[in-house]
Amino acid sequence: MKSLEDLKKIREATLKNLQLRNQDESEQVRIVVGMGTCGISAGARPVLNAIVEELNKRNISGVSVVQTGCVGMCRLEPMFDLYKNGEKVTYVNMTPEKSREVVAEHVVNNHVVSGYTIGKTE
Amino acid sequence: MNFYRSHVLICGGTGCTSSKSVEIKEELERNLEQLELINEVQVVMTGCFGLCEAGPIIIVYPEGTFYSEVKVEDMKRIAEEHLLKGRIVKDLLYKEALVDDQVKSVDEVEFYSRQTRIALKNCGVIDPENIDEYIAKDGYQAIAKVLTEMTPEAVIEEIKASGLRGRGGAGFPTGLKWEFTAKATGDQKYVACNADEGDPGAFMDRSVLEGDPHSVIEAMAIAGYAIGASKGYVYVRAEYPIAVKRLKIAIDQAREYGLLGTNILDTGFGFDLDIRLGAGAFVCGEETALIESIEGKRGMPRPRPPFPAQKGIWGKPTLLNNVETYANITQIINNGAGWFASIGSEKSKGTKVFALGGKINNTGLVEIPMGTPLREVIYDIGGGIPDGKKFKAVQTGGPSGGCLTDEHLDTPITYDDLVALGSMMGSGGMIVMDEDNCMVDIARFFLDFTCDESCGKCTPCREGTKRMLELLDKITSGKGTLEDLDQLETLAYTIKDTALCGLGQTAPNPVLSTLEHFRDEYEAHVKNKKCPAGICQDLLEYYIIPDLCKGCTKCSRVCPQDCISGEVKQLHVINVEDCIKCGACLDACPFNAIIKQ
Numbered sequence: 235m236k237s238l239e240d241l242k243k244i245r246e247a248t249l250k251n252l253q254l255r256n257q258d259e260s261e262q263v264r265i266v267v268g269m270g271t272c273g274i275s276a277g278a279r280p281v282l283n284a285i286v287e288e289l290n291k292r293n294i295s296g297v298s299v300v301q302t303g304c305v306g307m308c309r310l311e312p313m314f315d316l317y318k319n320g321e322k323v324t325y326v327n328m329t330p331e332k333s334r335e336v337v338a339e340h341v342v343n344n345h346v347v348s349g350y351t352i353g354k355t356e
Numbered sequence: 357m358n359f360y361r362s363h364v365l366i367c368g369g370t371g372c373t374s375s376k377s378v379e380i381k382e383e384l385e386r387n388l389e390q391l392e393l394i395n396e397v398q399v400v401m402t403g404c405f406g407l408c409e410a411g412p413i414i415i416v417y418p419e420g421t422f423y424s425e426v427k428v429e430d431m432k433r434i435a436e437e438h439l440l441k442g443r444i445v446k447d448l449l450y451k452e453a454l455v456d457d458q459v460k461s462v463d464e465v466e467f468y469s470r471q472t473r474i475a476l477k478n479c480g481v482i483d484p485e486n487i488d489e490y491i492a493k494d495g496y497q498a499i500a501k502v503l504t505e506m507t508p509e510a511v512i513e514e515i516k517a518s519g520l521r522g523r524g525g526a527g528f529p530t531g532l533k534w535e536f537t538a539k540a541t542g543d544q545k546y547v548a549c550n551a552d553e554g555d556p557g558a559f560m561d562r563s564v565l566e567g568d569p570h571s572v573i574e575a576m577a578i579a580g581y582a583i584g585a586s587k588g589y590v591y592v593r594a595e596y597p598i599a600v601k602r603l604k605i606a607i608d609q610a611r612e613y614g615l616l617g618t619n620i621l622d623t624g625f626g627f628d629l630d631i632r633l634g635a636g637a638f639v640c641g642e643e644t645a646l647i648e649s650i651e652g653k654r655g656m657p658r659p660r661p662p663f664p665a666q667k668g669i670w671g672k673p674t675l676l677n678n679v680e681t682y683a684n685i686t687q688i689i690n691n692g693a694g695w696f697a698s699i700g701s702e703k704s705k706g707t708k709v710f711a712l713g714g715k716i717n718n719t720g721l722v723e724i725p726m727g728t729p730l731r732e733v734i735y736d737i738g739g740g741i742p743d744g745k746k747f748k749a750v751q752t753g754g755p756s757g758g759c760l761t762d763e764h765l766d767t768p769i770t771y772d773d774l775v776a777l778g779s780m781m782g783s784g785g786m787i788v789m790d791e792d793n794c795m796v797d798i799a800r801f802f803l804d805f806t807c808d809e810s811c812g813k814c815t816p817c818r819e820g821t822k823r824m825l826e827l828l829d830k831i832t833s834g835k836g837t838l839e840d841l842d843q844l845e846t847l848a849y850t851i852k853d854t855a856l857c858g859l860g861q862t863a864p865n866p867v868l869s870t871l872e873h874f875r876d877e878y879e880a881h882v883k884n885k886k887c888p889a890g891i892c893q894d895l896l897e898y899y900i901i902p903d904l905c906k907g908c909t910k911c912s913r914v915c916p917q918d919c920i921s922g923e924v925k926q927l928h929v930i931n932v933e934d935c936i937k938c939g940a941c942l943d944a945c946p947f948n949a950i951i952k953q
């Protein structure tokens with residue numbers, strides 16, 4: 235590396251990665267995936283991987299993806315809660331494909347994908 | 357670059373490394389491999405988190421879950437439960453991190469929430485062996501700003517305006533030191549870093565080098581630009597192998613990125629660094645002895661003036677600052693002198709790192725704004741004295757400092773307030789003592805250390821400290837007289853006034869301050885031949901309390917002198933004449949019937 239420009243590039247590329255360790259900055263969007271035994275056996279892991287991949291592909295920072303245990307509605311697994319702008323939306327019966335769609339629509343474009351939410355299913 | 361959903365930070369400071377954090381990291385990675393999580397979870401070895409008492413420490417982000425005292429065999433559970441299934445392993449949490457069954461994150465723990473981290477900003481946050489992580493945390497922004505936007509004079513003005521004073525202990529204004537060196541004439545100048553931390557109980561410099569080596573490298577390059585030097589030396593003791601290793605890696609990375617060497621960032625400015633290893637001699641922390649040692653000679657101080665700013669390494673103008681001082685520089689440049697000067701007290705700006713040790717619950721490293729009262733550091737951050745014991749004294753400034761008592765607890769911690777009380781800031785060791793510590797014994801301990809470490813060049817230090825130690829030995833063995841106390845005091849003041857360097861000039865401080873604040877303890881040793889704290893073996897006598905003795909015979913069976921007599925189920929008695937005070941009976945008694953006085 236020889237210039238200020240290079241320094242800036244390294245900074246930006248690494249910053250995205252480090253944001254996860256800074257709790258204030260990573261709290262803009264929070265996706266909490268149910269990873270109880272029920273969730274895992276219903277396929278929560280591919281769902282979580284799909285979310286992470288999609289965020290990475292789109293170069294989105296400020297999103298934390300965390301796991302939680304079973305919230306009691308095992309029949310609706312895999313499920314995750316998406317917190318954005320102080321609002322919580324629960325997505326249920328998810329698949330990797332649906333999850334990618336939610337990242338694109340909800341995280342990026344700010345539209346709740348109402349068809350996959352718990353309100354629609356219940 | 358991979359996007360990880362979780363980061364696991366493992367403390368790689370010296371403390372945690374010695375309690376197996378390297379093995380812990382390997383075991384965790386092995387488990388993550390097995391669970392096929394290795395591409396989702398990033399495991400990072402960082403510098404010291406500070407809360408060494410609770411080590412080895414692991415922090416899991418983004419939640420900030422704070423695990424303490426983890427063992428290699430716990431890694432399977434953390435991997436399977438926390439990282440795979442998202443269930444926090446509650447029994448491994450730091451005790452304060454679980455309140456009313458609510459898990460708190462690391463930032464909410466009182467030990468951290470009351471600190472202000474400037475010098476330790478990146479310690480425990482970034483991977484010290486990865487320059488990219490340092491750059492992401494605004495690393496090398498300050499050198500870029502300095503080289504492209506500021507003149508050397510402007511840099512020095514900024515440091516002066518910040519009010520930063522030397523963190524090695526004496527508190528000389530850093531900007532002024534830079535100015536003196538900049539104004540000195542010489543074809544070659546040097547920037548040097550004092551990382552020869554030798555105070556018993558102090559380890560902040562080591563932790564900065566281990567946790568954030570680039571911050572020191574960057575600051576030294578800035579200093580090189582400001583004073584007109586192209587070459588620098590980091591003098592670090594060889595007893596700090598992890599710090600040396602990480603520093604080497606960091607220097608190589610900086611060179612590879614063109615941040616050290618010729619034509620840095622295409623500005624025409626060139627600066628490079630070398631490491632010089634010291635053998636771990638306390639006197640080499642003295643600036644002139646350190647310079648002799650860098651030159652390859654035996655590390656002994658030389659008289660000042662001339663000061664290093666005029667005649668330093670190889671007789672050339674040399675700027676010498678301590679590690680922690682450098683660790684503040686980049687942030688002063690990035691955030692401005694005004695920001696830095698707004699933290700701290702009127703004459704002591706910014707923060708200071710302290711190594712808390714001794715009789716305190718949270719042994720470790722803390723960084724607080726100057727002016728914070730001692731009480732807050734000891735009780736709120738340090739968690740108070742263990743086992744419900746009573747606070748007796750706190751020793752600040754290492755062997756060069758003094759002991760402060762409970763009446764000083766509300767003193768704001770600043771350079772001048774500590775000096776006014778007969779102690780000093782020093783490099784920042786803070787050793788807490790409780791009612792079980794004998795202050796005469798403490799003074800003897802520190803004097804024994806400085807006596808050992810005296811280089812022998814000047815007579816007051818070589819002979820004087822030896823004589824003082826003999827007097828203290830005499831007092832603690834019960835043979836002291838009141839005249840000895842007077843002689844001790846006279847000797848102390850003479851050595852202070854006549855020794856060649858700081859080591860000798862400050863060596864009597866622990867004796868003088870304990871004589872001032874705890875004279876009654878000295879007198880008890882001399883007049884009554886008693887050690888009130890029950891430490892000095894020669895002055896103790898072992899007794900059996902008749903009411904508590906059940907006649908179990910355990911004590912008489914372990915006594916190597918056969919000096920405890922008594923029948924089964926009858927009261928036992930110790931023959932004080934023959935007792936060698938080994939304490940075996942006290943340990944053996946199940947009824948706490950034996951006491952020493």
